[in-house]
Amino acid sequence: MMQIYKLLSVLLEYPSQELIDNLPEIKQRLEQSDDLEDDELEKLHGFNDYLASKSLTELQEDYVQTFDMTAEHSLHLSHHLFGDDKNRGPALIDLGELYKDYGVEVVTNELPDYLPLTLEFAAQLEDNEAMVFLSDAKKILTILTENLEKASSPYAALLSIVGSRATLTRLTAQGVS
Numbered sequence: 001m002m003q004i005y006k007l008l009s010v011l012l013e014y015p016s017q018e019l020i021d022n023l024p025e026i027k028q029r030l031e032q033s034d035d036l037e038d039d040e041l042e043k044l045h046g047f048n049d050y051l052a053s054k055s056l057t058e059l060q061e062d063y064v065q066t067f068d069m070t071a072e073h074s075l076h077l078s079h080h081l082f083g084d085d086k087n088r089g090p091a092l093i094d095l096g097e098l099y100k101d102y103g104v105e106v107v108t109n110e111l112p113d114y115l116p117l118t119l120e121f122a123a124q125l126e127d128n129e130a131m132v133f134l135s136d137a138k139k140i141l142t143i144l145t146e147n148l149e150k151a152s153s154p155y156a157a158l159l160s161i162v163g164s165r166a167t168l169t170r171l172t173a174q175g176v177s
Contacts, residue, residue, distance in 0.1 A: 004036065004165070005130060009119035011047060011158055012075065015059035023052055040164075043157035050154040066155060072147040073155075075115040080140045119162065134166035141166055 007026070010019065030036070030044050051059060067073050074080065078095075082088035095112040099105075099121055110117050118137070122130040134141070141163040148156035 003123050004040075004161070005119045005123035007044070008158055008162055009116040009123065011044075011051075012116045012119065012155070014063055015051070015056060017056055020051065020056055020059075023048060040161050043161055047154055047157050066148070066151070066153050070151070073144065073151070073153070075144075076111055076113050077115060077118065077137050077140045077144075078111075078113040080143055115162075131165060131167070134162065138163065138166045 027048055067075050078088050078091050092111055104121055145159040145163050
């Protein structure tokens with residue numbers, strides 16, 4: 001079974017040589033996965049091809065330009081809701097406490113709303129629970145996806161997968177109410 005949230009977390013992290021070295025394994029796992037929808041699989045193959053077509057330096061430059069230099073593309077989800085507003089701090093504390101409630105220890109310097117970290121947490125949850133958890137961020141994920149699409153970023157495909165899975169309608173479609 002493919003751990004889609006774990007994979008998306010890895011793909012949305014700053015590109016590393018380890019990621020590049022594991023592209024053939026990622027491609028193989030995608031081909032063997034039976035829990036991805038066709039459009040998700042197509043998007044993941046396309047992103048894999050993007051990673052394989054660039055040097056590590058080019059990928060890192062693109063990543064920094066996309067996510068670190070452009071506020072509209074920030075992977076810190078609460079930034080899109082609060083900006084620098086004083087309410088952002090309590091929201092981050094609440095999210096960090098949620099992780100602790102589930103016994104998940106954050107071992108990174110990133111804030112708890114950093115999307116790859118959020119996806120790492122979602123990967124620890126049951127599928128339906130992960131959908132409910134991510135549905136709280138649906139509006140932000142939609143905005144972020146649209147911003148990345150406007151910039152013709154290959155990362156938009158990954159965000160669209162997260163957004164499509166972050167919907168309670170999906171639960172209803174699976175017969176869960």
